[in-house]
Amino acid sequence: MVASSDDIIIKTIARILVPFIQIYALYVIMHGHYSPGGGFQGGVILGASLALLLITHGYAEVRKRVPEGVVILLGSLGVLIYAGIGLICLLLGGNYLDYSQLSVILNVDPAHARSLGILGVELGVGFTVMAIMYSIFFDISTGGVLSEDQKHEEKLEGKK
């Protein structure tokens, strides 16, 4: 259970910066083909923005926006998108992750279909990386314990 910081300067600056950091992370993911970036880098920056919100505002604020079930869901959703796109390409009659086959569904020429396919898998990678980074940070900082009552119960169980 991470406590909220009681310093008003850091709280105000963090809450103003977090939306801009998230937009910057999404920009890095979407422009992976043009400037340095891509899926993994954007996912790390998204995870860092959630970590910043966690440190400065405490666990209650972050749980309002990203509940624990949603974090795990996002992690699995990213892998599903990645594997799913590959499988669709397989089902449409090409190799696994052969994006040019997607031009049948999307009504564009194969070169465009490749570009869109890569964007899709980058999005999937970004979601998974964000979820796992936030989850690792949260688990290390609280030891997996979610509230004070649970800590108390575990201590009692250990004594028994």
Next chain:
Amino acid sequence: MNEFFVAVGLGMCILVFLVLYRVIFGPGVFNRIAAISAIGTKTLIILLVLGYVYNRVDMFIDISMVYALLNFIGCIAAAKYLEMER
């Protein structure tokens, strides 16, 4: 114009080495954290100077923005950890 930027970059490198003294010999951990944060700001300028020298500023601006962000978050995380440790 290139020579001016290279001279600025070298000046920043010398400043980084001066601050490195505090990272190595700083008595206590707070000195080291503040010194690493200061090195981060110098690194930003060195990255931008490299961008001008290689004539691809737009790429290096993205990288330096990410580094500034991570420097900031790292400093706050280290401070929070030390506060909880006490």
Next chain:
Amino acid sequence: MEVTLFIHAADDAFRILENAKAQAVGLLDTATRLTSDTRWMEEKKVKSILKGAEETRSGFQNFVATFVMLMGFWALLSGKFDAFHITLGVICSLIVAYLGHDLLFANVRVGDGRVIAQRFLYYIPWLLREIVTANFHVAYLALSPEMPIDPQIITFRTKLESDISWVTLANSITLTPGTITMDIEDREFMVHALDRKVADDLDTGEMEDRVAHIFMEADHIYIQDVLDVSRIFTELKRGM
């Protein structure tokens, strides 16, 4: 007959004096109520600001304002303006604005945004000039052989009200070389200054006045005691 008229006149005069006294008493009551109300409302506002964000704008207005700012930031970052990238930008801005719409504009009063932004832009050159002047002074202090520094901690109470103005003042003090804001606790700033001259520059309060001018705060009348009411009434009557 004249006596009756005189008695009537005295009666009327007495009644008028009674009315005047009742009005004066009513005025004093309103004045005391206003004073205590003002102080109570001020304390309540400070408490609610310190507790968290005040709801001064509706959620939808916040959402739209956040969406516009994030879209502008996206357009600044990505220089490509074809339909595909702009659609991507709109979708991303919508998602981020929905998730964090109460983060960016938590304490701003309705309708203030444009004026505050313009005044902030006029504040920045003055701040840069202050930074350069203080830079020269601190460089002279640090490079002279006997290093005449005199570190001290100053505490002062501020007249600013919202947390954004506190943060702006604290950041301006820290950006100026020679002073660092250490803590803000319950409207008291604790600032570490390098020597007496820099501390005196801070104590004049010019930076605080300019920051209050940006955010349009500290420009209302504080009713300290009842005697202030007459002055305020004359001002209001002149306005009417």
